[in-house]
Amino acid sequence: MTMIAGERTAADAGPRTRDREEPLIEEFIAYLRFEKGLAENTIASYRRDLEQYRRFLGRRGVDPARAHTSDVRDFFTSLGDERAPAEATLARKGSVLRCFYRFLCREGLAEADPTVAVASPRRGRRLPTVLNQAEGRALLAQPGTGKPAAYRDAAMLELLYGAGLRVSELVELRLSDVDPEGGYVHCFGKGSRERVVPLGEPALRAVERYLRRGRPFLGKGAKTEHLFLNRFGRGMTRQSVHRMLVRYARQAGLTKKVSPHTLRHTFATHLLAGGADLRSVQEMLGHADVATTQIYTHLSRGRLREVYFSAHPRAGRKEGDG
Secondary structure, X not given: OOEEOOOOOHHHOOOOOHHHHHHHHHHHHHHHHHHOOOOHHHXXXXXXXXXXXXXXXXXXXXXXXXXXXXXXXXXXXXXXXXXXXXXXXXXXXXXXXXXXXXXXXXXXXXXXXXXXXXXXXXXXXXXXXXXXXXXXXXXXXXXXXXXXXXXXXXXXXXXHHHOXXXXXXXXXXXXXXXXXXXXXXXXXXXXXXXXXXXXXXXXXXXXXXXXXXXXXXXXOOOOOOEOOEOOOOOEOOHHHHHHHHHHHHHHOOXXXXXXXXXXXXXXXXXXXXXXXXXXXXXXXXXXXXXXXXXXXXXXXHHHHHHHHHHHOOOOOOOOOOO
8 A cells, every 4th residue: 555755764864876766767667658658758758857856856865766755845845946837837747756656656666655745736727718709700701612622621610619529529420420400410529428419500501511512522432431531532630620720710810829629619618608508518518527618617707707898888987988
């Protein structure tokens, strides 16, 4: 059972060699690479954080395997000595150290976990970027008509905004997943969770136009059942959808950084601002936990404040104005 490393005693002090410290990190890195299958960029980030921690302990003559709670606390305190790091940086370093010590204890390389009694540095949650209604209309108008790819792009944009789909869900849609008669789209989200989302008239019309005037002319003779095809008759990729969206956002004159997920955020925010209940929005987004959906309530409240202060006669003007 994992123990909590308490305060240091005199017997615990003493110089350590790097021969013991570096293999601990290397064994952990091997675990991340070969068992966890993490990306090399992520592994490199873990290594940098652990090397920084090792250097800090080295100045104290402490072996990472025998570090105490006070060492971990002092490490985080030391990070603010020169310039205070961002909350996200502190949260990442805390996560790395907890993962590192869980591994050491599980492998019998450390007897105690000094991070157990250390409060986790919390990362402030950033509110997602959303488009207002005018920006949304400008973006959705960009594909135009007349070309097969334009009909495809218009349908994809309408599904991203009109159904709140993730881009991974969008590119995995099959022909049978959209029911124009019933007015819904059927998709599989994270964790293979299945859901059905209603479609409004603009999205349904865009999909129907694409099926008549777009898909038959994209990669003629295509064998795939993917709904959205590229010019070679293969399914669209997440990267190609992202590039398409960025191009249209630029054409629409949007100054915000726009991604496919921006339209998903906008879908949820506009629903709540329009009076939809949180549970229904959770269901349509495919969130396993309603707490994930609650972030959009902050955005919708902000929108209500904007409306109030711009529209109410006594909200923003001084007595006697007008």
